[in-house]
Amino acid sequence: MAEIRIENLRHSYSANPQSDEDFALKRLSITWQDGGAYALLGPSGCGKTTLLNLISGLLTPTEGKILFDGKDVSNASPEERNIAQVFQFPVIYDTMTVYDNLAFPLRNRGVPEGEIKIRVAEIADMLELTKTLHKRASGLTADGKQKISLGRGLVRPDVNVIMFDEPLTVIDPHLKWQLRSKLKELHLRTKRTMIYVTHDQTEALTFADQVVVMNLGEVVQAGTPIELFERPQHTFVGHFIGSPGMNVLPCEVRGGKAVFAGMPVDVANIQSAGNRGRMEIGVRPEFVSIARAGISADVVRVADAGRYRIVETRSHGHTIKLLLKEGEEVPQSTTFLAFDPSHTQIYEDGWIAGAHR
Amino acid sequence: MNKTLNNKAWWLVLPVFLMVAFNALLPLMTVVNYSIQETFGNNEFFWSGTTWFEQILHDGEFHASLKRQLIFTGLILLIEVPLGLVIALCMPRNGPWVSVCLVLVALPLLVPWNVVGSMWNIMALPDIGLLGKGINALGITFNYTRQPISAWFTVVLMDVWHWTSLVVLLCYAGLVAIPDAYYQAAKVDGARPWAVFRYIQLPRLKHVLTIAILLRFMDSFMIYTEVIVLTGGGPGSTTKFLSIDLVQKALGGFDLGPAAAFSIVYFLIILFLSWLFYTLMMREEAK
Numbered sequence: 208m209a210e211i212r213i214e215n216l217r218h219s220y221s222a223n224p225q226s227d228e229d230f231a232l233k234r235l236s237i238t239w240q241d242g243g244a245y246a247l248l249g250p251s252g253c254g255k256t257t258l259l260n261l262i263s264g265l266l267t268p269t270e271g272k273i274l275f276d277g278k279d280v281s282n283a284s285p286e287e288r289n290i291a292q293v294f295q296f297p298v299i300y301d302t303m304t305v306y307d308n309l310a311f312p313l314r315n316r317g318v319p320e321g322e323i324k325i326r327v328a329e330i331a332d333m334l335e336l337t338k339t340l341h342k343r344a345s346g347l348t349a350d351g352k353q354k355i356s357l358g359r360g361l362v363r364p365d366v367n368v369i370m371f372d373e374p375l376t377v378i379d380p381h382l383k384w385q386l387r388s389k390l391k392e393l394h395l396r397t398k399r400t401m402i403y404v405t406h407d408q409t410e411a412l413t414f415a416d417q418v419v420v421m422n423l424g425e426v427v428q429a430g431t432p433i434e435l436f437e438r439p440q441h442t443f444v445g446h447f448i449g450s451p452g453m454n455v456l457p458c459e460v461r462g463g464k465a466v467f468a469g470m471p472v473d474v475a476n477i478q479s480a481g482n483r484g485r486m487e488i489g490v491r492p493e494f495v496s497i498a499r500a501g502i503s504a505d506v507v508r509v510a511d512a513g514r515y516r517i518v519e520t521r522s523h524g525h526t527i528k529l530l531l532k533e534g535e536e537v538p539q540s541t542t543f544l545a546f547d548p549s550h551t552q553i554y555e556d557g558w559i560a561g562a563h564r
Numbered sequence: 565m566n567k568t569l570n571n572k573a574w575w576l577v578l579p580v581f582l583m584v585a586f587n588a589l590l591p592l593m594t595v596v597n598y599s600i601q602e603t604f605g606n607n608e609f610f611w612s613g614t615t616w617f618e619q620i621l622h623d624g625e626f627h628a629s630l631k632r633q634l635i636f637t638g639l640i641l642l643i644e645v646p647l648g649l650v651i652a653l654c655m656p657r658n659g660p661w662v663s664v665c666l667v668l669v670a671l672p673l674l675v676p677w678n679v680v681g682s683m684w685n686i687m688a689l690p691d692i693g694l695l696g697k698g699i700n701a702l703g704i705t706f707n708y709t710r711q712p713i714s715a716w717f718t719v720v721l722m723d724v725w726h727w728t729s730l731v732v733l734l735c736y737a738g739l740v741a742i743p744d745a746y747y748q749a750a751k752v753d754g755a756r757p758w759a760v761f762r763y764i765q766l767p768r769l770k771h772v773l774t775i776a777i778l779l780r781f782m783d784s785f786m787i788y789t790e791v792i793v794l795t796g797g798g799p800g801s802t803t804k805f806l807s808i809d810l811v812q813k814a815l816g817g818f819d820l821g822p823a824a825a826f827s828i829v830y831f832l833i834i835l836f837l838s839w840l841f842y843t844l845m846m847r848e849e850a851k
Binding site for chain 1: 743745746748749751752753754755756759763764767
């Protein structure tokens with residue numbers, strides 16, 4: 208087990224990258240504590256799998272360093288780094304039994320057979336694979352196979368980190384939930400550092416203590432699920448996390464106030480706003496409410512999402528969404544909206560005003 | 565609802581039926597026809613029952629060529645399959661060399677069979693051929709028109725040169741189809757190259773290897789052109805394989821009855837052995 212520190216890491220798949228465009232991963236520094244549960248969240252092609260493969264050693268970085276407990280492992284092989292990785296599609300050795308599959312990483316490292324037996328039995332018990340231990344692995348269902356991949360990661364008692372690359376992609380929806388809670392439980396039991404890559408916010412937010420949101424090869428924000436929800440550092444995080452995503456409205460700053468469509472709006476971070484570049488107000492639908500006066504808007508559409516309703520309104524050419532609890536009255540046609548000042552932020556060129564970049 | 569009976573659609577099957585008939589059934593039936601009757605020409609036939617079959621099955625010459633055939637096929641399978649697999653494993657997976665390698669490997673497959681025979685015939689000549697002269701220069705007496713060993717060596721070498729490529733191409737296709745995640749998982753699990761081969765590559769190549777073995781078995785069991793051009797079945801009859809024996813009986817001796825019985829037995833042997841190979845190699849799957 209180890210603390211993972213990444214310093215100024217960059218990676219490009221082309222041999223001699225010229226511009227920033229050539230980099231799949233653009234300069235990244237981050238530290239992950241030993242024993243934490245982390246998620247890498249971002250849309251497809253944002254560089255999260257690249258980052259994962261760099262940490263596991265399947266790729267060698269173009270620039271920068273990766274340190275495990277202060278030791279530079281940037282050029283070490285996956286075996287030397289002593290990590291485990293679970294892939295998107297379950298990888299099993301299909302001529303072997305489940306037992307042999309689980310024993311494989313230990314046998315490759317010359318662990319005595321007696322010890323292997325104890326370890327495999329323990330892991331099989333954790334993953335509820337004991338009954339199938341002596342069956343051929345190829346006969347198992349997708350979730351069973353994914354459990355074997357996971358088991359091969361857990362079976363070594365000394366791995367530095369276990370990494371998951373969208374491990375639930377091929378799992379049936381009703382089993383996804385089960386496997387996800389299993390993962391969480393395993394993390395609590397084994398206290399291994401785990402890094403979970405996904406593009407699904409629910410998976411990331413339920414699994415991780417800390418979520419790293421990536422976009423276009425950069426880390427946009429790293430924080431707890433609550434931080435990501437309440438104070439998105441970038442409008443992208445606001446859009447990407449939450450359902451529906453954050454409302455982003457163009458505004459200008461006049462006399463120390465944010466002004467949207469001629470109406471002053473109270474925002475939490477107004478003192479940091481510099482009125483340079485593209486100014487925007489960001490407010491989540493959860494913090495928009497119907498008021499007697501304020502910003503005028505027309506109700507366009509109402510969608511029922513069970514416990515609450517999503518109301519889509521149109522105000523001065525912009526869409527503003529808000530949530531109404533069950534039982535609350537949906538306003539007819541024209542109404543007024545109010546934003547909760549403590550949860551309304553101002554953004555400059557996409558980034559939250561006052562953020563140190 | 566009354567079902568409309570319209571059997572006119574059967575006419576649409578007719579072209580296929582005719583093609584199969586002219587391709588396979590009718591020629592085969594002529595052979596069956598000859599194998600159970602006796603003819604002296606003039607289109608006169610006399611019933612002879614199983615006489616020809618009995619004669620062939622007790623024929624020493626047939627036994628000898630069958631034995632030679634089995635040894636030959638066994639030898640080339642033992643050489644070509646592992647060799648093809650090793651070459652495929654050594655070929656690059658990506659980069660500009662892929663196409664170069666593929667073209668080079670495929671070249672022997674594009675050479676007409678009688679040309680292959682002539683090429684090796686000239687190449688192995690002890691006085692002017694590169695191979696023949698070279699071996700003699702090493703101090704080993706080599707003459708494929710006189711020594712059975714030299715003849716066998718040349719025939720086997722020729723077949724390996726001509727057909728290993730097929731195994732290489734099939735194995736290469738199989739190897740390329742293995743997803744990267746398998747190799748990555750093996751790296752993470754600390755697997756040595758041998759373990760990667762044994763537990764990832766070999767199991768995933770099973771199907772292409774089955775096809776490769778079946779194709780090489782059938783083709784080598786029916787080998788004719790290359791050998792007849794190279795050695796003509798000699799020296800003596802030491803490289804006389806089944807097909808050569810058959811042609812000698814049918815055309816040389818004009819023994820149409822025994823030759824027809826020979827053909828059918830030959831066909832059944834290939835059919836049986838192919839079935840056997842396939843069942844043995846696919847046995848695991850059924851479990």
